[in-house]
Amino acid sequence: MGRVVLFDISSQDPERAGAFYSSVFGWKISEPNWGYYPVTTGEDNKPGINGGISKGPNDFPHGIRIQIExxxxxxxxxxxxxxxxxxxxxxxxxxxxxxxxxxxxxxxxxxxxxxx
Structure with a gap:
């Protein structure tokens, strides 16, 4: 069974998007790696699905994509x-x-x- 293991949020302003999700939901936004800001949505005792925020490419400029393993x-x-x-x-x-x-x-x- 393919399970959802990550999410990607594409934005033309990833820093602003990260600030929003961090402020509203308490997500931890890490420093970018190749323009990809890793996101942690839970703690060890109550894990969430983690993901990242990055500047969306021309063919997917904004939106959310799930990653299926x-x-x-x-x-x-x-x-x-x-x-x-x-x-x-x-x-x-x-x-x-x-x-x-x-x-x-x-x-x-x-x-x-x-x-x-």
Whole structure:
């Protein structure tokens, strides 16, 4: 079962967005890494789903995307496309994981993440 493990908030003003979520909800916004501000939404005794805020790209300038953990990213991409999803960013490789961005058949942005 794919579980939601992260969220991404895209904004054209990520610092302002971070200040808002920090002030209203008490989220901890860390210093940016490559323009991505890591977000912690819970404590160890009451964890939340963590994520990040970054400046949205031209094809996703603002909005929220969930990241779904999968065991095989190629298989998940293939099945998603078969069922009507569109690929926004095909499989990308990072140090500890693979990541892809899609739009589901009804227009919602999602991310697929596979740990190495």
């Amino acid at each position: 999968v065991e095989n990213i190629e298989e998940a991409i293939h099945k998603s496309v078969e069922l009507g999803a569109q690929i926004v960013r095909d499989k990308m490789e990072f140090d500890h994981f693979y990541l892809a961005y899609l739009v589901d058949p009804v227009g919602n942005g999602i991310g697929l993440i596979q740990n190495k």
